[in-house]
Amino acid sequence: MRMITFLLVGLIVHVVFFLSIFDIYFTSPLVHGMTPHATPQAPPSSRLVLVVADGLRADSFFTLLPNGSSRAPYLRSVIEEKGTWGVSHTRVPTESRPGHVALIAGFYEDVSAVAKGWKENPVEFDSVFNETRHTWCWGSPDILPMFAKGASGDHVYTHTYPAEEEDFASTDASRLDTWVFTQVKSFFQSAKSNASLRANLLQDENVFFLHLLGIDTNGHAHRPMSQEYLDNIGLVDTGVAELVSMVEDFFGHDGRTAYVFTSDHGMTNWGSHGAGHPSETLTPLVAWGAGVHNARRATGPQPYSDGFLQDWKLEHLQRVDVNQADIAPLMASLIGVPFPLNSVGILPLLYLNNSEHFKAESMYTNAIQVLEQYKIKMTQKKETTMPFLFTPFEHLTESKQSQFINTARILIQLEKYEDAMALCRTLIARALEGLAYYHTYDRFFLGCSVVLGFVGWTSYVVLVILKTHANLNRNPSVLQQIPSHALVRLSLSLTVVITVFLLIQRSPVTYYVYCLLPVPLWYSVLKESGILTDLFRSAPSLPLWKCFGYFVLVSFGIELLVASFFHRAMLTVGLAVLSLWPFLSGLFGKAKFRSLSWCLGCLCLAAFPLMPVVGREPNVHLVTFAGVLSLFTSACYLWSSRPRTTMHLSDRQQFVSQLLHVAVCAYVPSLTHSSLQQKQGLPLLNQVISWSTLASSMIVPLLSSTRLFQRLLSIFLSLTATYLLLSTGSEALFPPVLAWLMFVWINIEQEAMLAQGVSGRQELSTIDFSANIDIAKLRQLKLDDIRRSYFFVFFIITAFFGTGNIASINSFDPASVYCFLTVFNPFLMGGLMMWKVVIPFIIVMCTFETIQVATQLSSRRTTAAG
Template identity: 60%
Template sequence: MGILVFILAGLLVHCVFLVSIFDIYFSSPLVHGMTPQQTPLPPPAKRLVLFVADGLRADSLFELNSNSTSQAPYLRSILENNGSWGISHTRVPTESRPGHVALIAGFYEDVSAVAKGWKENPVEFDSVFNESKYTWSWGSPDILPMFAKGATGDHVYTFCYTAESEDFGAKDAAELDMWVFDHVKSFFNSSRSNQTLFSALNEEKVVLFLHLLGIDTNGHAHRPNSREYKENIKKVDESVKEIALMIDSFYGNDGKTAFILTSDHGMTDWGTHGAGHPSETLTPLVVWGAGVNYPQRVTSQKFEDNFLKEWKLENFKRLDVNQADVAPLMASLIGVPFPLNSVGTLPLEYLNNSALFKAESMFTNAVQIIEQFKVKMSQKRETTLSFLFIPFKPLSDSEQINYLKKARLYIQQQKYDEAISLCKTVINLALEGLSYYHTYDRLFLGLSIAMSFVGWTTYVILVIIKTHTNLTKAIQTSNKESPVLFYGFAFVGMIIAFFLLIQTCPWTYYIYCLLPVPVWYAVVKELPVIQDLATNLLSHNMVQSVGFIFICILGIEILVFSFFYRSALTLGLLVFAGWPVITQLWAQAKTSASVWTLLCVLLALFPLMPVVGREPNIPLVIATGLLTLLISCFSLASLCKNKNKYRNNEDLKVYFYQMLSVALSTYVVSSTHDSLKNKQGLPLLNQIISWMTLVSSSVLPLLTSTFLFQRLFSILLSLMSTYLLLSTGYEALFPLVLSGLMFVWINMEQEALHHYGLSLKPKLAVFNFTYATDITQFRQLHLDDVRRSFFFVFFIVTAFFGTGNIASVNSFDPASVYCFLTVFSPFMMGSLLLLKVAIPFVLVSCAFEAIQVTTQLSSKSLLLLVLVISDIMALHFFFLVKDYGSWLDIGTSISHYVLVMSLTIFMMLMNGLAQLLTTQRLQLSRGTKHHST
């Protein structure tokens, strides 16, 4: 197999492995074709006003100030005197779109929505807005349009401010909320002179939705404990009071308006959200008005948390709900059909109505969820062979009929409590059944992917042994193809395809189930290599072989462990610090070994530092910029003293420009954060310099010579100038320490070659990256090369988790991108944060490219070893993926697999980028000469 074919096949296989997890665990839960279900009794409210305070934490609303006063006195008085309250528990990811979908449509959206930025509808879904007679909504252009787009007919109206208004650097983000309140007021005022609008507002089943983004924006910009965040809550409280009084007055205080205030998600102390920390998943819920229970006094109530005592609310009954339960609550209050895809359970304790109404509403809720269950079961039955279909026994067709008949009989006999209890049981069973059918194909799909994984890893190991080692001589014989073998595997593939075809499976199932066939065919074709290898190993020292395998497994386990505990990286780096002593390199290169040990210890400190929740430390970023300039001056002075033919005046010009870029970046970081602190926004000049630095940093290294240290030095300067602009604290030092260790690693590996008696090139100073294109220099692999590959993977993982934990979306501080933009833009901000993560990757990859050149190895051989190590890690995480336990556990297990698979694909691409950055040179003038040895 040619190198290009092999790389393309590897990328394709790993893309399949990566995408498979979304089909297996993240496929859309939605089904269509259900009959709408509606409570047959008149509802208590004609209209509903929904306030969603984006990014509002439960404790921020309910806690008292130091002087025992509330930050939101109106809402506090509501829950103490007029309405019901509790905590709405959200699910991960705690982002705006999934939170609003759960609140308004009643289901927890699958992660496939991420691909469209959570703005467009990846699937059409029903919502309370869609079922209403009219819905008017005001707020963010990121949220409102998706509910209007999914609605049937023309009855959901949106009024949005511009996307540019969502500026984290604005003077006061509370203006976003004031815009909403002002427009609602003018809307009602204008309706008095507009008969059509006035009539529509006086209809039944009307919803008014106020999306309030200011609190979220202020939380991102200033943190939830800031004065700005708390002042925003106070302003929202005052305005909610005004709107509630205005609406009651507009309708003549008819007592037919229900009000709900809640939030889509909370926010961490450091101003982010997305993961499963309680500060993100606990949101407030305050409900009052028509059909809502008055406050219920209690002497004691038990919850796992201590919040009630902190909030001085221990005597007011706290009614907690799941976020999806709010949708059926809204539907019940205004008498619209429950959203078709809702999985929420109606929280009856919020309702102030007759026992009959509660029982009928609960029965409607049960029938609505059973409708989904029946459609889901029917779909699965139609796509599965009858003798293979295993139904969900607790809720068979006969059981469904019996449950519903019994519940209806209880209602007719006025045994309302029994009817409600039975309906809740049916709902729980139906939800279990929905999950059962949703995950029905998970086992056989998972087994197919696991077989492909094992087969691919085995094949790569065999390729390494056959083409890059002296362990086997079966190269010629293994290339002979057996027709029997080919037709045998082809026959197996046809049988699998036939079974999938008659079950009308999705086309992706064909890929997952047929992939093991060609992969294992490639493995079995190499049977002579396997036999030759087994004979070779048996004839050698078995204890040594077993010991080597054990060390490899232990090293990989440490890498896997580091995904859960970053301190494992610290342990690994401390072990690395002792590597020169263990291998006797200390005696050969004492200076390099001493620096290696020091830098390993320094780098080991970073995984012990806090990932999130830290305050920005701009002076430290500035100090790092100055330190970079100081190191650059020493390096440049050393280069200028070098009078040999390798010095190039063109290189010196580029270095000076790069140093100027670092200096400018340091100034821009300082200036920008001062400006934002003074609420003067992002200076335009700073923004221009930042973007110019970003663009130039990828080109400038290509203008310098391809001599090893000159090119690596240029890459470091360019990347540091960009990284400084994306830093807010200690992480600015990370690439500097990491690159220092990489430089020493290159020196140490050169010294390690003495063990093999290889003919060494001249000094590293004159090594040229263009050696990588000279195939005659390549040698066969040694056991030490496995160690080199492991070092590379370890450093890549360290680059990944050294200063943050990308497995959790909330580990990144939005302030990181403020030098580039402050206006909310998920795609652009996400891209810049990914660039920040990628920069340490590039540094490690370029160092690894240098090691391949200096140790006279082809990039293919070491890359294959890296591929094996990372694939074994990925297989670990594939088996660790789970769909039980807390939502945080589930999300973490899946994100780990996605991360390590992305890492594998990313490393393959990064290898190509490293080769481009190190071996290519742009010629801007005829006077520039390209030297080589």
């Protein structure tokens, strides 16, 4: 019962630590209660057409064909004759949802909001669409609904195709864009005979939004260098040309329509996006029409040294780059609607073709809109912080705010527009700095609370382990003589003080958890702290040279693990060092074959951290080879234990069926890849095999024998079958290599145990973990268990960074899940890719648990040692 309580408390503590990450680093930056602000000058446009080509790379769009022509001739003519162009710089994560939020709402969405819902609007935010009179949208059901549901009133109208159309295995994904253009044509045709619709269209402050998903889908399915992707760009260009002609005809060529063409994100050469590679963050931006400058020749060297101008043959035209969030205030300024309340974009004046007065007023409005957010944020933080603890943002105090505003207003009245615009840019920069300052105001305080709680929990676990599982000289200590009621009074006093402090500051409920959790943890530490005295008293009886050696080696190893978070190649260095362990420890002379196997396994595994996490070209032949290697590894497991293993008939049948299952799963990716290349879609049989394999991998190991060897083998084969289906290339080789090394680790640890004089070694094939444990045979902790715990942590991190990590999920490449589904489903696809990352973890954890049993150490004693 005590052990269950300990585990439950530990689980709760770690859940709190995990959730604290979101409160400290990923809280929403949005504030509410601002007043909308619009430019008082008459806008140059009555309506705006926004076209977003999802997944379009800047270089794919701007680069000319070998014969000197453009694959987007109409938009190229706009750039050269009647529009302003540049590069829109996106932010990580380069995904469709945050990209569109930045484009249309003007702010960069936080991670927690993205996680709450892909198609919904999980947090209230303002957008350009919300501020318009009417907005009509056509496109993907994954993007449009969140802006309609986030709008006040009922003036955002969406037209979407069925979600099933977003199929990466479709014969021609460009039909998604054709659908959009066809629907827009039908819409304007029907408006000619629909009086009420025509009246709405002729009003000012309208937006037409076309979301084109074909390029992104073709890029995922065929890669951005494919003919399908490049031809889709031409189709979009033709569609935009026809759209402009149709819109101009409908409105009688009144010259009051503005056009913006851009993309939400780019795409890597291997068909993924989500990270920060330039191919993902550089997207095209072309604006033309009412209120937008015509093409201007560059009058001197342009402030861009990336070399793209020469590659794109556009060095003679002025290039105007923006941050993605800057497009929202640009659109708002063109049609005269209030700037989105949550926008942090800065109006790109070089796109505007209007009077200096209009530009100055627009910049002033932009500055006031951003300043409003800053003032709300500052007021909120001031109201929830004690006056003597509140430290205002010194660069934008209330007096400096008034000074900025008054000076800018006076400069506009004096017609010193350039000076006014420069001052407004400074005010915006200061306000954005202040927003970041107040947004992270509590970060240090919360971080200290969480660190204090984490250190307290770690200290308590270490003390409990030492007390329960180490032979120490028991002696009364000073701390042990402190009355328990004094510790209780101290804890209660601290609890009351912290609670009152948080109540006065009107802190959120989660703050109480983070700040109060350390109190009971440190109370428990102080109650058990006498064990430290016992440890010091026992120190003379310990092998000091060995303790010192372990301390130095573990310290070096921890530094190496920390470095591996920044440089994956450090894991290769660590594995190379670990390969020498049997030779340095003297185990080589007692187990030569296993020592050589350990060395070879470490060196083979060391190759994987040197491979790219993303960017691998698909190679289904390697997946098939990985399946063969898994079968060979399993056979070696069985052969190495053959003299000692007696399998029951049912176990043998299950083992053979699992081997056949792995062989089938090794062939399914090749069959799926071939079918998709021939544009025949995902075969139903392959899909059934894949999903049934995933489901059975959770159940089949539970049906195997409770003997350790058979259960481990069953787990490995089940997980390997699933991993093969989720693989596209060399990463499929990782599980069999890792599993081979783990199997050798189990056996060599038994040899190390014998070398230490611990008798009673049992063969893995004879250990039944379901049997009652003989407590008398369990041993106490030894210094060597520190090494085992370090090995465990090292292999866990290797499993995480070996072939992929959270970053590889962020760099979304659906090719890994094509055996399961090809229709776009972000959460289901993300879940499958997360399971792929977790599989090596499970292999390592099962191995470590096996080592505890094989070395006659209770698993209760080892968790904390790691």
